[in-house]
Amino acid sequence: MIDIAGLLADNIMYMLLITLGGVLVSVSVHFVPVGGAPAAMAQATGIGTGTVQLAAGAGLTGLVTAGAMMGVTDNIGLVLASGAVGAMIMISVTMLVGQWVYIYGVGCPPASAKVKYDPITKDRQDLYVSQGTEGHAIPTVSFISGVIGAGLGGLGGGLVYYALLMMGEVAAGLTVKDIMSTTGHELVGLASIFAVGIFFMNAVIPSYNIGGTIEGFHDPKFKRWPRAALTSFIVTLLCAVLAVITLGGM
Amino acid sequence: MSVGGSGEAHAAIPQSKLIAFGIIGGLVGIYGAHFLGNIAGGVFSFMGALGAICAAIWGAGAVRRVASYGLGTGVPSIGMLALGMGVVAAMFGLAIGKGFEIAIIGPVIALVVASIIGLLIGIFANKVLKMNIPVMEQSMTEIAAAGTILIIGLSVAMTGSLMFNVVLEEVITTGYIAVIFIAGGMALLHPFNANLGADEKQDRTLYTALEKGSIAMILSGIVALSTQGASVGVVTILIGIFLWYFGFTGFYARVKRDAFKVVGTGLLPSEEELE
Numbered sequence: 033m034i035d036i037a038g039l040l041a042d043n044i045m046y047m048l049l050i051t052l053g054g055v056l057v058s059v060s061v062h063f064v065p066v067g068g069a070p071a072a073m074a075q076a077t078g079i080g081t082g083t084v085q086l087a088a089g090a091g092l093t094g095l096v097t098a099g100a101m102m103g104v105t106d107n108i109g110l111v112l113a114s115g116a117v118g119a120m121i122m123i124s125v126t127m128l129v130g131q132w133v134y135i136y137g138v139g140c141p142p143a144s145a146k147v148k149y150d151p152i153t154k155d156r157q158d159l160y161v162s163q164g165t166e167g168h169a170i171p172t173v174s175f176i177s178g179v180i181g182a183g184l185g186g187l188g189g190g191l192v193y194y195a196l197l198m199m200g201e202v203a204a205g206l207t208v209k210d211i212m213s214t215t216g217h218e219l220v221g222l223a224s225i226f227a228v229g230i231f232f233m234n235a236v237i238p239s240y241n242i243g244g245t246i247e248g249f250h251d252p253k254f255k256r257w258p259r260a261a262l263t264s265f266i267v268t269l270l271c272a273v274l275a276v277i278t279l280g281g282m
Numbered sequence: 283m284s285v286g287g288s289g290e291a292h293a294a295i296p297q298s299k300l301i302a303f304g305i306i307g308g309l310v311g312i313y314g315a316h317f318l319g320n321i322a323g324g325v326f327s328f329m330g331a332l333g334a335i336c337a338a339i340w341g342a343g344a345v346r347r348v349a350s351y352g353l354g355t356g357v358p359s360i361g362m363l364a365l366g367m368g369v370v371a372a373m374f375g376l377a378i379g380k381g382f383e384i385a386i387i388g389p390v391i392a393l394v395v396a397s398i399i400g401l402l403i404g405i406f407a408n409k410v411l412k413m414n415i416p417v418m419e420q421s422m423t424e425i426a427a428a429g430t431i432l433i434i435g436l437s438v439a440m441t442g443s444l445m446f447n448v449v450l451e452e453v454i455t456t457g458y459i460a461v462i463f464i465a466g467g468m469a470l471l472h473p474f475n476a477n478l479g480a481d482e483k484q485d486r487t488l489y490t491a492l493e494k495g496s497i498a499m500i501l502s503g504i505v506a507l508s509t510q511g512a513s514v515g516v517v518t519i520l521i522g523i524f525l526w527y528f529g530f531t532g533f534y535a536r537v538k539r540d541a542f543k544v545v546g547t548g549l550l551p552s553e554e555e556l557e
């Protein structure tokens with residue numbers, strides 16, 4: 033039998049960490065310049081693919097780098113930093129290569145259609161936006177916004193993963209470091225797939241919130257983030273309860 | 283017909299029948315594979331994959347219904363959301379089955395929990411995110427439940443058992459869950475994504491779901507080769523190939539029916555012919 037109430041009471045801290053991680057992932061997506069299909073044709077600012085692919089690419093890299101750090105140390109700060117930096121590197125490389133394709137392949141200058149001046153470089157934007165498009169490529173402000181977003185996403189993903197493993201640690205009677213350095217420990221697989229599931233849910237919710245495309249924190253749609261955060265908070269909290277019972281009852 | 287953003291899609295088969303088909307077919311498949319697991323060395327574990335295919339057809343019908351209103355983003359997002367919800371609910375259900383020492387309640391618990399998560403996301407999508415899609419609540423519930431049956435069905439096809447320990451050891455720890463995640467997600471999201479447009483017809487989309495589900499079944503058979511032994515895996519793979527052929531020819535026949543004309547373009551012209 034599982035003592036559900038007891039498990040929930042023991043793991044309340046980790047449940048809150050998982051929820052916080054989910055909300056961070058949800059907010060982070062609003063920073064990433066997601067261009068979707070229009071951007072793939074250089075008709076909108078941002079990276080030319082959907083939210084889920086970008087969030088998954090950057091966020092799962094964050095999970096891998098956070099996991100790699102867990103095998104070396106128990107320090108939560110280092111683990112989270114590792115997750116954030118991994119995701120930031122991944123999204124930076126994606127944006128950089130995308131930028132090469134837009135500039136040297138398509139032949140368009142990076143320009144935002146949402147603001148007249150780039151808030152960071154103060155460069156004029158509207159003159160460079162081709163007629164009939166919503167901007168193209170990745171201007172400086174979107175690039176920086178994307179890096180911030182990936183950092184938050186990696187932080188959130190790492191937090192979820194770490195909290196899940198810490199919960200299982202109590203059940204398995206091992207430390208996180210021991211679990212990660214044991215090849216094929218079942219807790220690692222279960223925590224990873226839970227983290228991936230929670231991550232995907234929190235990547236899709238904001239993508240419905242922004243209607244598929246956003247340029248970064250200077251985009252008017254960015255102001256909608258509290259709605260996605262509230263939705264993610266409730267949904268992730270429910271998932272955290274399920275995770276506590278699943279992992280704690282192992 | 284159904285174009286993204288055009289409102290309610292016309293359906294020849296009512297959604298209520300697809301729901302019944304998905305739930306009953308899915309659970310019969312999963313329980314059949316579990317209870318017949320001891321007979322003939324577990325060759326009946328292919329039934330789990332049949333249950334997963336039932337769920338895939340149901341889920342693809344639900345995705346078609348909600349996505350034809352226009353999600354504002356790509357259809358693939360909803361498939362990933364479904365499997366995200368599904369994997370959390372499926373693992374919880376099986377773990378509860380183990381915790382209370384009644385393994386057979388696992389799939390039912392998973393189904394109920396997935397429906398609750400799906401309903402919650404559906405309500406929030408309409409009320410908080412203001413997506414204003416009339417069928418959002420119902421469709422999200424269906425998609426989450428279908429995703430859960432897909433995951434449990436394919437896991438049972440791989441292992442021949444519903445026991446949480448077995449699934450944990452042979453599907454999760456080995457990483458085959460990633461195969462289930464992507465192949466199962468593909469069976470849900472790809473049918474409408476591939477067929478959407480002015481000439482979209484429900485039966486063509488559902489045949490694509492059958493074809494994609496069969497590919498997931500073949501993959502689970504390949505995994506079963508190593509987890510359960512050659513005879514079990516081969517049975518699953520052969521039935522999967524047969525269903526794939528049935529699904530693909532059915533899909534192609536409907537492509538020819540719905541297209542204005544299907545013509546062969548021949549091979550690319552050679553250099554001399556171009557001059």
